[in-house]
Amino acid sequence: NAGVTQTPKFQVLKTGQSMTLQCAQDMNHNSMYWYRQDPGMGLRLIYYSASEGTTDKGEVPNGYNVSRLNKREFSLRLESAAPSQTPVYFCASSEIEVDRGNRERNTIYFGEGSWLTVV
Protein backbone atom coordinates (compact mmCIF):
# COMPACT_ATOMS: atom_id res chain seq x y z
CA ASN A 1 0.00 0.00 0.00
CA ALA A 2 1.82 3.09 -1.26
CA GLY A 3 -0.56 5.65 0.30
CA VAL A 4 -0.15 9.09 -1.28
CA THR A 5 2.52 9.42 -3.96
CA GLN A 6 3.53 12.74 -5.49
CA THR A 7 6.04 13.51 -8.22
CA PRO A 8 8.48 15.00 -8.84
CA LYS A 9 10.16 15.26 -5.46
CA PHE A 10 12.62 17.88 -6.68
CA GLN A 11 12.45 20.23 -9.66
CA VAL A 12 14.33 23.28 -10.86
CA LEU A 13 12.40 25.76 -13.00
CA LYS A 14 13.21 28.99 -14.75
CA THR A 15 11.12 32.06 -13.95
CA GLY A 16 8.01 32.00 -16.14
CA GLN A 17 8.08 28.26 -16.81
CA SER A 18 5.04 26.15 -16.09
CA MET A 19 4.96 22.68 -14.64
CA THR A 20 2.58 20.10 -13.25
CA LEU A 21 2.88 18.19 -10.00
CA GLN A 22 1.27 14.77 -10.05
CA CYS A 23 -0.40 13.11 -7.09
CA ALA A 24 -1.98 9.67 -6.78
CA GLN A 25 -3.50 7.79 -3.87
CA ASP A 26 -4.38 4.12 -3.67
CA MET A 27 -6.63 4.27 -0.58
CA ASN A 28 -9.87 4.88 -2.49
CA HIS A 29 -10.32 8.26 -0.80
CA ASN A 30 -12.83 10.73 -2.15
CA SER A 31 -11.12 13.90 -0.97
CA MET A 32 -7.74 15.13 -2.12
CA TYR A 33 -5.80 18.32 -1.41
CA TRP A 34 -2.82 20.40 -2.42
CA TYR A 35 -1.04 22.41 0.30
CA ARG A 36 1.97 24.67 0.27
CA GLN A 37 4.33 25.04 3.19
CA ASP A 38 6.16 28.35 3.60
CA PRO A 39 8.71 28.99 6.36
CA GLY A 40 6.99 30.22 9.47
CA MET A 41 3.57 30.02 7.84
CA GLY A 42 2.64 26.41 8.39
CA LEU A 43 0.57 24.75 5.71
CA ARG A 44 -1.93 26.61 3.56
CA LEU A 45 -4.51 25.04 1.31
CA ILE A 46 -4.18 25.80 -2.42
CA TYR A 47 -7.02 23.70 -3.86
CA TYR A 48 -9.02 20.73 -2.79
CA SER A 49 -11.29 18.18 -4.43
CA ALA A 50 -14.13 16.61 -2.50
CA SER A 51 -14.79 14.00 -5.17
CA GLU A 52 -13.88 12.97 -8.71
CA GLY A 53 -14.66 15.76 -11.15
CA THR A 54 -14.99 18.54 -8.56
CA THR A 55 -12.45 21.09 -7.37
CA ASP A 56 -12.59 24.11 -5.06
CA LYS A 57 -10.24 26.95 -4.25
CA GLY A 58 -8.49 27.00 -0.94
CA GLU A 59 -6.75 29.83 0.86
CA VAL A 60 -4.04 30.59 -1.73
CA PRO A 61 -5.18 29.50 -5.24
CA ASN A 62 -3.70 32.34 -7.32
CA GLY A 63 -1.18 31.19 -9.90
CA TYR A 64 -2.31 27.56 -9.74
CA ASN A 65 -4.78 25.25 -11.44
CA VAL A 66 -5.81 21.71 -10.60
CA SER A 67 -7.33 18.72 -12.31
CA ARG A 68 -9.16 15.75 -10.77
CA LEU A 69 -9.69 13.46 -13.74
CA ASN A 70 -10.33 10.32 -11.71
CA LYS A 71 -10.62 9.23 -8.11
CA ARG A 72 -6.94 8.32 -7.76
CA GLU A 73 -5.21 11.34 -9.24
CA PHE A 74 -5.14 15.06 -8.46
CA SER A 75 -2.63 17.22 -10.32
CA LEU A 76 -1.45 20.76 -9.55
CA ARG A 77 -0.26 23.06 -12.31
CA LEU A 78 1.92 26.09 -11.75
CA GLU A 79 1.10 28.42 -14.63
CA SER A 80 4.16 30.67 -14.48
CA ALA A 81 6.85 29.97 -11.94
CA ALA A 82 7.99 32.87 -9.80
CA PRO A 83 10.51 33.05 -6.95
CA SER A 84 7.56 33.33 -4.55
CA GLN A 85 6.42 29.85 -5.63
CA THR A 86 9.25 27.95 -4.02
CA PRO A 87 7.59 26.58 -0.93
CA VAL A 88 7.29 22.85 -0.45
CA TYR A 89 4.13 21.36 -1.96
CA PHE A 90 2.21 18.58 -0.27
CA CYS A 91 -0.54 16.48 -1.73
CA ALA A 92 -2.95 14.79 0.65
CA SER A 93 -6.04 12.61 0.69
CA SER A 94 -8.57 11.98 3.40
CA GLU A 95 -11.01 9.36 4.58
CA ILE A 96 -14.07 9.52 6.77
CA GLU A 97 -14.01 7.32 9.86
CA VAL A 98 -16.96 6.65 12.12
CA ASP A 99 -16.19 6.73 15.84
CA ARG A 100 -17.93 4.87 18.63
CA GLY A 101 -20.43 7.67 18.96
CA ASN A 102 -21.34 7.14 15.30
CA ARG A 103 -19.86 10.51 14.39
CA GLU A 104 -17.94 10.97 11.18
CA ARG A 105 -14.36 12.21 11.44
CA ASN A 106 -11.67 12.90 8.91
CA THR A 107 -8.03 11.89 8.93
CA ILE A 108 -5.73 13.25 6.26
CA TYR A 109 -2.72 11.40 4.80
CA PHE A 110 0.11 13.31 3.16
CA GLY A 111 2.55 12.67 0.36
CA GLU A 112 6.27 13.15 0.90
CA GLY A 113 6.39 16.66 -0.55
CA SER A 114 7.75 18.32 -3.69
CA TRP A 115 10.59 20.81 -3.44
CA LEU A 116 10.74 23.38 -6.26
CA THR A 117 13.52 25.86 -6.97
CA VAL A 118 12.87 28.78 -9.33
CA VAL A 119 15.95 30.38 -10.87
Added chain:
Amino acid sequence: GNSVTQMEGPVTLSEEAFLTINCTYTATGYPSLFWYVQYPGEGLQLLLKATKADDKGSNKGFEATYRKETTSFHLEKGSVQVSDSAVYFCALIPFFGNEKLTFGTGTRLTIIP
Protein backbone atom coordinates in the same frame (compact mmCIF):
# COMPACT_ATOMS: atom_id res chain seq x y z
CA GLY B 1 -13.10 31.26 12.03
CA ASN B 2 -11.00 28.30 13.07
CA SER B 3 -7.45 28.81 14.26
CA VAL B 4 -4.59 26.92 15.89
CA THR B 5 -1.95 28.60 18.03
CA GLN B 6 1.25 26.74 18.72
CA MET B 7 4.14 27.37 21.04
CA GLU B 8 6.79 29.26 19.14
CA GLY B 9 10.09 27.60 18.48
CA PRO B 10 12.71 26.66 18.07
CA VAL B 11 12.85 24.41 21.11
CA THR B 12 16.16 22.82 22.09
CA LEU B 13 16.33 20.08 24.71
CA SER B 14 18.87 17.59 25.96
CA GLU B 15 18.32 13.90 25.36
CA GLU B 16 15.99 12.28 27.95
CA ALA B 17 14.42 15.61 28.89
CA PHE B 18 10.65 16.03 29.27
CA LEU B 19 8.93 17.65 26.32
CA THR B 20 5.82 19.81 26.15
CA ILE B 21 4.72 21.66 23.03
CA ASN B 22 1.66 23.78 23.70
CA CYS B 23 -1.26 23.96 21.30
CA THR B 24 -4.54 25.82 21.75
CA TYR B 25 -7.35 26.14 19.28
CA THR B 26 -10.41 28.17 18.39
CA ALA B 27 -13.27 26.38 16.68
CA THR B 28 -17.01 25.96 16.92
CA GLY B 29 -18.38 22.67 18.13
CA TYR B 30 -16.11 19.69 18.61
CA PRO B 31 -13.25 19.61 16.12
CA SER B 32 -10.92 16.67 15.62
CA LEU B 33 -7.38 17.48 16.73
CA PHE B 34 -4.10 16.22 15.27
CA TRP B 35 -0.37 16.38 15.70
CA TYR B 36 1.71 15.96 12.55
CA VAL B 37 5.48 15.59 12.44
CA GLN B 38 7.91 16.49 9.68
CA TYR B 39 11.39 14.99 9.92
CA PRO B 40 14.21 16.74 8.06
CA GLY B 41 13.85 16.35 4.30
CA GLU B 42 10.64 14.37 4.59
CA GLY B 43 6.92 14.98 4.25
CA LEU B 44 4.33 15.31 6.94
CA GLN B 45 3.31 12.25 8.93
CA LEU B 46 0.34 11.87 11.20
CA LEU B 47 1.70 11.43 14.73
CA LEU B 48 -1.50 11.16 16.76
CA LYS B 49 -5.06 12.35 16.88
CA ALA B 50 -8.10 12.76 19.16
CA THR B 51 -11.67 13.12 18.08
CA LYS B 52 -13.58 14.07 21.25
CA ALA B 53 -13.11 15.72 24.61
CA ASP B 54 -10.87 13.88 27.10
CA ASP B 55 -9.58 11.50 24.40
CA LYS B 56 -5.86 10.86 24.60
CA GLY B 57 -3.93 10.26 21.40
CA SER B 58 -0.61 8.44 21.70
CA ASN B 59 2.13 7.16 19.41
CA LYS B 60 5.90 6.58 19.63
CA GLY B 61 5.92 7.70 23.28
CA PHE B 62 4.16 10.98 22.49
CA GLU B 63 0.79 11.83 24.07
CA ALA B 64 -1.77 14.60 23.78
CA THR B 65 -5.10 14.96 25.57
CA TYR B 66 -8.08 16.78 24.07
CA ARG B 67 -9.07 19.38 26.69
CA LYS B 68 -12.34 21.01 25.79
CA GLU B 69 -12.42 23.23 28.89
CA THR B 70 -9.07 24.84 28.04
CA THR B 71 -9.33 24.34 24.23
CA SER B 72 -5.90 22.75 24.27
CA PHE B 73 -4.10 19.73 22.82
CA HIS B 74 -0.57 19.92 24.23
CA LEU B 75 1.99 17.41 22.97
CA GLU B 76 4.11 15.64 25.62
CA LYS B 77 6.85 13.05 25.79
CA GLY B 78 8.52 11.84 28.95
CA SER B 79 12.02 11.26 27.57
CA VAL B 80 13.02 12.64 24.19
CA GLN B 81 15.63 11.17 21.86
CA VAL B 82 17.85 12.72 19.21
CA SER B 83 15.67 11.01 16.60
CA ASP B 84 12.69 13.13 17.76
CA SER B 85 14.28 16.22 16.22
CA ALA B 86 11.70 17.48 13.72
CA VAL B 87 9.03 20.11 13.16
CA TYR B 88 5.73 19.42 14.89
CA PHE B 89 2.40 20.80 13.65
CA CYS B 90 -0.84 20.98 15.58
CA ALA B 91 -3.98 20.93 13.43
CA LEU B 92 -7.75 20.66 13.56
CA ILE B 93 -10.66 19.69 11.34
CA PRO B 94 -14.01 21.23 12.29
CA PHE B 95 -16.83 18.88 13.17
CA PHE B 96 -19.30 20.54 10.87
CA GLY B 97 -18.94 21.71 7.31
CA ASN B 98 -15.84 21.38 5.17
CA GLU B 99 -12.99 18.95 5.65
CA LYS B 100 -10.10 21.37 5.44
CA LEU B 101 -7.36 21.15 8.00
CA THR B 102 -6.33 24.28 9.86
CA PHE B 103 -2.66 24.13 10.85
CA GLY B 104 -0.53 25.88 13.41
CA THR B 105 2.74 27.40 12.25
CA GLY B 106 4.84 24.50 13.47
CA THR B 107 7.41 24.13 16.27
CA ARG B 108 10.95 23.09 15.44
CA LEU B 109 12.38 20.71 18.03
CA THR B 110 16.09 19.95 18.28
CA ILE B 111 17.38 17.32 20.70
CA ILE B 112 21.06 17.43 21.59
CA PRO B 113 22.94 14.38 22.86
